[in-house]
Amino acid sequence: MSNANGSNQIQLITYVDRLSGGTIKDLQQLLQHELAGLFDGVHLLPFYPPIDGEDAGFDPTDHTAVDSRLGSWQDIGALAQHHSIMADMIVNHMSAQSAQFQDVLEKGEASPFWPLFLTRDKVFGAEPHPEQLQAIYRPRPTSCFTELSLNDGRSLPFWTTFTANQIDIDVHSEPGQAYLDAILQRFTEHGVNYIRLDAAGYAIKKAGTSCFMLPETFEFIAELSAKAKVLGMQSLVEIHGYHQTQIDIAKRCDLVYDFALPPLVLHTLFRRDAKALKHWLDIAPRNCITVLDTHDGIGIVDAADHQGQPGLLTDPELDALVEQIHHNSGGSSKLATGSAANNVDLYQVNCSFYDALAQHDEHYLLARAIQLFCPGICQIYYGGLLAAQNDVDLLKRTQVGRDINRPYYTTEKVRQALQKPVVKALCALIKLRRSLQAFDGEFSQSLTDSQYQLHWQHQGHSASLHIQLQSLAAELVWQHSGQAQQQRTLSSLLADEAP
CATH class of the missing domain: 3.90.400.10 (Oligo-1,6-glucosidase; Domain 2)
Structure with a gap:
């Protein structure tokens, strides 16, 4: 079984109100029943008042409170008895309504x-x-x-x-420091294990600079992370940007996001070419959180070039990637991306990952298998877990681009989604992944013209993902120490779950 305190774990990332009927207690019931055995931890996206603000909780009026519509700090503490908890610490700003x-x-x-x-x-x-x-x-x-x-x-x-x-707040002012300290204190009192430093790259402003990821920003992140560590929490730094910046940040903090992974996985599947993905996994930080989809979009800037330095993908490759996503989604992602729909970020594509892969079950399951075999803590977005399609109706109602991939589920809709063959196969894959001790060990990979392989080895345990690049057929091979080797094709997982 995965170690819930180490890097070999799988987390759910979700809004409380958009999954499970709407309260923290409802979410706990879901994790203990319908989603039992899937997740070591859960990243609760902003649960501060108001959860239905202009930016879905990322504009808190009171960062030390739980929106009463979701429950209380006691409810979060109860959830923490069974799962590690990650919470957002919004360090750059607070609500104008505060x-x-x-x-x-x-x-x-x-x-x-x-x-x-x-x-x-x-x-x-x-x-x-x-x-x-x-x-x-x-x-x-x-x-x-x-x-x-x-x-x-x-x-x-x-x-x-x-x-x-x-x-935006002045994090170096006396009330700014008191504000951040109060948030940390509230977190540690109620069982939060991880904090995500939201928008930390913008927190330090200095005339004559880009006001983004300055040397002083690194110092601020290090100081805040050190305070959190004293209180028993690890810090995840949320930065979209050039891949070398992520490598540099990772040396100075507990955890970083692997935001380059989503476009590289899509590129691999679209082009039947794993060279760019393998190169990244050769150099990528190991103290990372892997994602394919998030409450934001599919990052593009994370794989792009920067100030003359080459990116993980070329500009033509990224252009082709974005156009393929738009094509695969039937154009719905175009309604929510770039300058459309009051979007706040020009450097991402707003689309569910399932739609980005044209709702192709085998390709989607393969994308998840790649994520599950990459080094780091694997974080699966609630919409991705349930193979959500783009919510164009919600987008039309709110005119918020990111809402296309922020659907609302009742408990009954969750149960219905869990019956879809691709979702049942994904759940089976997650449970298999959590049962394999090989992931406590060493990661390696190999690439030929025809095959890409991701491999883990630990004290006689092994696990591999073999991908035939032209057909995208994939096979799982694993062995528990002292036992016979086992294998399954990914397509057989889907066949098991077909009606």
Whole structure:
């Protein structure tokens, strides 16, 4: 069985309210019954009030509270008795509707929270040089400043990296540090094992720089991670960017995301070519969280070039990848990507991974098998677990691009999804993966013109995934120490579950 405290584990990542009927207790019931035996841990996406804000909980009014519609901190503590818990620590911003920011709007500089929030002038002065503003690294097409009116009639440009409802904070100010310390304390009191430092790359602003992943940003991440470690928590740094940056970050923190994996897996399956994927897995950090899909989109920038340095894929390869996703999804992903649908990120494709693979069950199961055989903690998104299709109706209602891959499920809809052959086969694959002690050991890989193999070995235990590149037929081969070798084709898993 996988070690829930080590790197050999599988986590579910989910919104509480979009899965299982809507409460933490409902989610716990689901994990103990319908999803029993699948997950060591669970990453609870923002459960702070309001969960139905402008950015689905990533714009908290009170980061130390649980939205009462979901339950309480006691419910999270109860869930932590059975599963390791990851929670988001939103270090870059908080809601414009928060009591602290509303106090600033009312009292201006007289508010005790005035130092907590960043204005453009605090970083650049009253008359910023246009070139300095143009140098800021942008995650979205609009300005990173929003003019907001104070009670005294003045209008000030507040720093809003993401949306106008997410006001950036000064993490080095005294109230900023107290704010972050209070979140850490609340987490550790209620059984949180891992914290995800959301948008950490944008947390430090400095005139004359890109204001993204500066040397001072690395220092901030290291200091915050050290505080968390003293309290018994590990930190996951969430950064989309050039792959070498991820390698550098990984040397300075507990965990990083492998955001390059999703486009590389898709490239491998689309082109029947594993060279780029093998190259990445040769150099990729081992202290990573692997994903294929997330509550955001399928990252493209993570495999791209940067300032003349080659990426993991070339620009033509990435262009072809994006167009193939749009084609496979019947064009629905195009409705939610780029400048469409009020999207806040130009560097990703908003699409369910199942639709990105044209709802092809064997190819989808193979993509998951590759993820499960990659080094790191394997994190599976709730929509990916249930082979969700793009929710175009939800997108039309909200006009939020990312909502196309943030569906809502009732418990009954979860049960129905769990009966789909591809989902049943994926669950069987996860359970097999968790039963193999080989994954506590050493990883290796090999590639020929026709076959790609991922292999694990540990004290007489072994496990391999063999992929025939042209046909994309795949076989699992494993052996428990002292026992006979066993093997199964991936397609046979699907055949077992067919009606």
